[in-house]
Amino acid sequence: xxxxxxxxxxxxxxxxxxxxxxxxxxxxxxxxxxxxxxxxxxxxxxxxxxxxxxxxxxxxxxxxxxxxxxxxxxxxxxxxxxxxxxxxxxxxxxxxxxxxxxxxxxxxxxxxxxxxxxxxxxxxxxxxxxxxxxxxxxxxxxxxxxxxxxxxxxxxxxxxxxxxxxxxxxxxxxxxxxxxxxxxxxxxxxxxxxxxxxxxxxxxxxxxxxxxxxxxxxxxxxxxxxxxxxxxxxxxxxxxxxxxxxxxxxxxxxxxxxxxxxxxxxxxxxxxxxxxx
Amino acid sequence: xxxxxxxxxxxxxxxxxxxxxxxxxxxxxxxxxxxxxxxxxxxxxxxxxxxxxxxxxxxxxxxxxxxxxxxxxxxxxxxxxxxxxxxxxxxxxxxxxxxxxxxxxxxxxxxxxxxxxxxxxxxxxxxxxxxxxxxxxxxxxxxxxxxxxxxxxxxxxxxxxxxxxxxxxxxxxxxxxxxxxxxxxxxxxxxxxxxxxxxxxxxxxxxxxxxxxxxxxxxxxxxxxxxxxxxxxxxxxxxxxxxxxxxxxxxxxxxxxxxxxxxxxxxxxxxxxxxxxxxxxxxxxxxxxxxxxxxxxxxxxxxxxxxxxxxxx
Numbered sequence: 001x002x003x004x005x006x007x008x009x010x011x012x013x014x015x016x017x018x019x020x021x022x023x024x025x026x027x028x029x030x031x032x033x034x035x036x037x038x039x040x041x042x043x044x045x046x047x048x049x050x051x052x053x054x055x056x057x058x059x060x061x062x063x064x065x066x067x068x069x070x071x072x073x074x075x076x077x078x079x080x081x082x083x084x085x086x087x088x089x090x091x092x093x094x095x096x097x098x099x100x101x102x103x104x105x106x107x108x109x110x111x112x113x114x115x116x117x118x119x120x121x122x123x124x125x126x127x128x129x130x131x132x133x134x135x136x137x138x139x140x141x142x143x144x145x146x147x148x149x150x151x152x153x154x155x156x157x158x159x160x161x162x163x164x165x166x167x168x169x170x171x172x173x174x175x176x177x178x179x180x181x182x183x184x185x186x187x188x189x190x191x192x193x194x195x196x197x198x199x200x201x202x203x204x205x206x207x208x209x210x211x212x213x214x215x216x217x218x219x220x221x222x223x224x225x226x227x228x229x230x231x232x233x234x235x236x237x238x239x240x241x242x243x244x245x246x247x248x249x250x251x252x253x254x255x256x257x258x259x260x261x262x263x264x265x266x267x268x269x270x271x272x273x274x275x276x277x
Numbered sequence: 278x279x280x281x282x283x284x285x286x287x288x289x290x291x292x293x294x295x296x297x298x299x300x301x302x303x304x305x306x307x308x309x310x311x312x313x314x315x316x317x318x319x320x321x322x323x324x325x326x327x328x329x330x331x332x333x334x335x336x337x338x339x340x341x342x343x344x345x346x347x348x349x350x351x352x353x354x355x356x357x358x359x360x361x362x363x364x365x366x367x368x369x370x371x372x373x374x375x376x377x378x379x380x381x382x383x384x385x386x387x388x389x390x391x392x393x394x395x396x397x398x399x400x401x402x403x404x405x406x407x408x409x410x411x412x413x414x415x416x417x418x419x420x421x422x423x424x425x426x427x428x429x430x431x432x433x434x435x436x437x438x439x440x441x442x443x444x445x446x447x448x449x450x451x452x453x454x455x456x457x458x459x460x461x462x463x464x465x466x467x468x469x470x471x472x473x474x475x476x477x478x479x480x481x482x483x484x485x486x487x488x489x490x491x492x493x494x495x496x497x498x499x500x501x502x503x504x505x506x507x508x509x510x511x512x513x514x515x516x517x518x519x520x521x522x523x524x525x526x527x528x529x530x531x532x533x534x535x536x537x538x539x540x541x542x543x544x545x546x547x548x549x550x551x552x553x554x555x556x557x558x559x560x561x562x563x564x565x566x567x568x569x570x571x572x573x574x575x576x577x578x579x580x581x582x583x584x585x586x587x588x589x590x
Binding site for chain 1: 298299302303304305306307308309310312313314315316317319320321323324325327328331336338384387388390391392398400401402403404405407408409410411412414415416417419420424425427430459463466467470490515519521522525526529542545546549550555558559561562563565566569570573
């Protein structure tokens with residue numbers, strides 16, 4: 001009797017999780033299935049789950065109907081430069097806020113937290129005006145420059161990581177005559193590698209998935225990023241679902257592969273603000 | 278830890294020595310923080326202040342700035358689409374946020390049970406959040422296609438005539454709310470981490486007192502989870518009030534059918550970058566900012582009544 005009462009909730013948990021999991025996976029399965037369907041199997045009832053024959057050519061068409069690889073190249077340029085910028089700038093500030101005492105440090109920290117509350121809609125318009133006066137609209141720079149100066153959330157994350165490091169290490173290095181920059185680059189920076197990886201990952205993701213930034217600043221199709229290109233593709237060919245799905249798979253796949261390689265950093269970055277912050 | 282002598286003798290000297298180093302190091306503090314201080318001025322402070330200024334002006338980037346006083350704000354109150362945007366956005370936030378809180382906690386509670394393949398299930402709920410929004414829009418537009426979509430087909434097999442989803446102004450917002458739940462994985466992960474932080478002592482105490490199952494969840498787990506719930510709720514509301522990318526990608530910025538998917542931020546974007554009404558858009562942005570700040574403040578005020586923090590926090 002007792003065993004049954006104990007087992008019952010667990011079995012129920014499995015049932016609910018499997019059903020809910022299936023619902024969450026369904027869109028992926030349907031996306032892949034549709035991406036491999038010949039045109040004739042798209043609009044049929046009952047729907048075809050496993051396409052026959054498999055229409056691999058949808059993928060070929062998806063990357064040739066629109067300049068997919070140009071979009072990919074543009075996205076990689078923007079994402080990797082923005083990531084490099086964030087990875088260089090945010091540990092600098094995080095280190096300064098965590099490990100050096102100076103007047104105004106607390107104030108800068110509070111301001112850094114406060115600016116996270118500003119909706120991007122407020123700064124969006126003046127920033128566009130600045131960039132258009134600098135004649136940079138239509139280039140990648142408005143999408144890259146801001147992260148090179150620092151990103152508030154990442155600075156916060158870096159600060160918390162630097163704070164956890166023991167004091168003895170830098171004291172020892174200082175006695176050995178190491179300069180402040182030497183301490184930072186040779187001793188402290190290597191110790192916060194996991195945090196740097198998290199910052200890199202999230203900045204890369206944000207740039208890869210960014211839609212509104214490219215929408216505002218890129219007006220020439222040769223400069224489009226993947227998100228903008230995909231939107232363009234959708235607008236131009238909104239009923240050829242198999243090719244649209246093939247293009248979607250190609251945009252989604254790199255990110256999901258990335259996730260499986262660096263799962264831990266992902267989870268760390270997400271839980272940081274909510275639980276450990 | 279320290280004997281009386283160390284406290285009296287060695288410690289103060291070390292502290293004194295450190296102070297000397299600290300004051301010499303202070304200038305490095307400024308040097309290291311300099312890029313971010315520049316960034317704060319360029320990308321936050323200046324835009325924030327000039328946005329107030331633009332909101333009292335007429336400006337289309339090409340012709341000179343023209344002072345119009347409160348005209349942008351007056352014009353807004355007579356703009357029917359401004360009110361449509363507010364109505365749609367509030368509708369969205371009012372349903373999407375509570376649904377995602379309940380669904381997120383439920384999934385996290387299930388994942389926190391002593392089950393096998395926990396990391397597999399966690400991954401299943403998480404990966405949809407990795408899908409770029411434009412791809413999400415494409416996938417769901419196809420799934421929710423009224424005639425040939427998979428969802429309506431599945432509904433038909435159990436005898437339900439599916440609605441026209443995104444094609445009908447009455448169903449378009451519920452469709453969007455449904456799609457948003459697909460990306461709930463982020464908050465599930467945060468709730469789960471919060472649940473795993475709750476000490477097992479509470480569990481044991483509850484078992485000794487004879488509480489089990491749902492009663493334990495309601496009286497012990499959920500109160501202890503309130504700080505995390507509060508965090509997710511604040512983030513959820515802030516994001517919902519700014520909802521933009523998914524409805525924009527779905528409708529190419531039109532907000533159709535019948536403006537039912539025209540959200541506040543979309544109207545703002547259209548004014549700024551379609552009609553080049555920079556002042557008007559700035560006024561809209563400031564109204565949004567003030568509304569978000571007020572709601573956040575009210576939530577923080579209410580938090581002392583329902584958010585439970587451990588004694589030391």
